[in-house]
Amino acid sequence: MNRRVFLKGGALSLVTLGLSPSFLRRTALAMELPRAVRGKTLIVLFQRGAADALNVLVPFGDKNYYAARPQLAIATPARVGGSANAAGAIDLDGFYGLHPSLASFKPMWDRGMLSPIHAVGSPSATRSHFDAQDYMETGTPDRKGTTDGWLNRYLAVQGTCEASSCTPGSAPGSASAPFRAVAMTAQTPRILEGASPVVAMNSIDEFSIRTNGGEAQRRIEALYRTGSSDVVHGSGSDMFEALKVLRAANPQQYRPAAGVEYPRSQFGQRLLQIAQLIKSGVGLEVAFADVGGWDTHVNQGGAQGQLAGRLGDFSQSIAALVADLGDRMDDVVILTCSEFGRTVRQNGTGGTDHGHAGAMFVIGGSLRAPKKVHGRWPGLAPEQLYEGRDLALTTDFRAVFSELASKHLGAAQLPKIFPGYGGFEKEWLGVL
Template sequence: MTVFLRGGVDGLSLVPPVEDAAYHRARPTLALQARGPGAALKLSGPFGLHPRLEALMPLWREGQLAVLHGVGLPEPVRSHFDAQDFVESGTPGRKSTPDGWLNRALDEADGAALRAVALQPTLPRALFGDAGAVAMGRLEEFRLRGGRREEEAAQGFNALYAGAVDEALRMTGQGAFDAMSLLDEDRLAKLSSRSQVDYPKGPLGARLRDIARLIHGEVGLEVAATELGGWDTHAAQGVATGTFANRCQELGGALAAFARDLGPRLEQVTVVVLTEFGRTVRENGSRGTDHGVGSAMLVLGGGVKGGKVYGRFESLEPDRLQDGRDVPAWTDVRAPLAEVLSACRPGVSLAKVFPGFTPRSSLGLFG
């Protein structure tokens, strides 16, 4: 499962290198502290975790949460649109790629109608492709609505696509109809959160609850994707409180609730939290940060060797930075994604999923 944090997350606030003096010099008002009120939560090495992500610390201590730093595209891209496109297509620098890396990771054989689901209003770029995927804002909204004529509407929908001349159109329509059939009123009533976990308010909590319902319901789900926006913090970013902190609280609370909801099933699920790029090392004049390069990534769930910060990371002294201003992408974003795929889908063709990319060495995220 992927959670895409749209807007370019400030990895230096998400996972601050609180013991690096250069970090504090570059951010006189935005740097999180290692001690005292509002201090970062201690991780490994020089790193801390934003205090509003405290809900994730049990997963860290239990070895189910891993953190990566200095992750990004191999070449700087400071446009949100382009960077998101390159991360989700899995082919940085190539705009002509028609499908997404998550879709290519699915074999093309027929599978369950709900094998690939996005819990968000539109299908993300990563799930574009031939394997077939559906997007829905909420489970309850993903069904045909016709009041007393609902059965007639369903029959009409089925007949429309069954009679289509173009086979691809017919199969797409039939897949959508099959998915709707799986989520009728009776089926939805049974797709409850098993442990009655209290998810935080907000869109991410609602979406992760629905994904948990699909997992518990054993509907054939293989890949799930969702997103959380609001990370473009050019002004008034805040430190332990404020705009960024509020987003962290929503993220941490929702992920922690999802993990509790799944219980033992979490061992069968891997969650990747990623973004399109990071932010500048130096804070700007508006007490915010501008578009950068390297950021942080979270990986949690089954098989993850957690309790560790992975990837190369150097001091934030100006001579170590990308263009003298940014955290470099010391780790290509495709490297951890490739390791996740190899662990979750043994035998997957990484050459197909990430054409032209060969990882330099294993990060060791999985045992």
């Protein structure tokens, strides 16, 4: 009985995995299973749909903000009756504040673990979600021909290092780890597409083989190992090796740190599983997750409403991840980003439209300038707006990405990771 008949007969159900072509082509990982050397991890969280930066990171010190948004603006953090205004921004530095639904971020700011960045994004003028996300994930604005994502290029350029020649933060032999780069998504995201091996999965529980019993699984494994080469042979052998690593780490038995409770949302549970992989020691170097729902053209709301609800789940999920990782945050950096911001003026349907510059958050235990909002503020006066309608860009997203790749992950060949960009150190913000 050949494999195709065996699979078609229903004895084996393999989950759909987002595996890069090179991962599928390799016939065996030929690696030992002990835990990888603890190294640095970068977690990238993408807010798809263009998050409204002006209501996320509120410039309450700019009077033009309130003139442009009479209904949507977040109130100043002025004291009311001796207590903080619950509907007002959470004051950071006297000029910027957090949306009140980002209250979970304030303790991280107080501990020096949160660095917001304003007026940051793509130099491209596009207001297309598809194009803007593509440019940000490939790291090549206005170049549609780029075939790989910037995180995959980092993986390829960094490669494998020997114990005696590893760059700071790199784990020896990390390039061969099947879980070196993981996306908690149904398919491989653009940012991780490319030649280097990547695993994409909806959940750790789904990264498994479901059979009619242990004996059936052993017989199926034997078929993959000994059968003639075909379309499923390469992917099968790699999958079984990856499963061995995952079983050895046993992340399914994971329990969050005492007192930590993740939101039950899909986003919250995906961050929980990133923590599982980090603490299981499977060699995770790059992790990615995304969350939609940020395209607030209609009924966006101010301190309450559609955006507020989305921000609450977003911040509580990240705060749970940070608390769960504990002192491991010294080796972890979390980056949040969105393809662009939104218009300064509210529209006629209680929302905002596609804009230009946005906001990011960098979270970690090794920030260089704690309690500082980074980026030059361009102002919101009519004459200061980009094309007369949007927050102007003052920081290219590649300045942030390249600083994190270099200072946190130890990347040395930045021009290969960000082709066509010449800023690098002279444009870095000094976040790390």
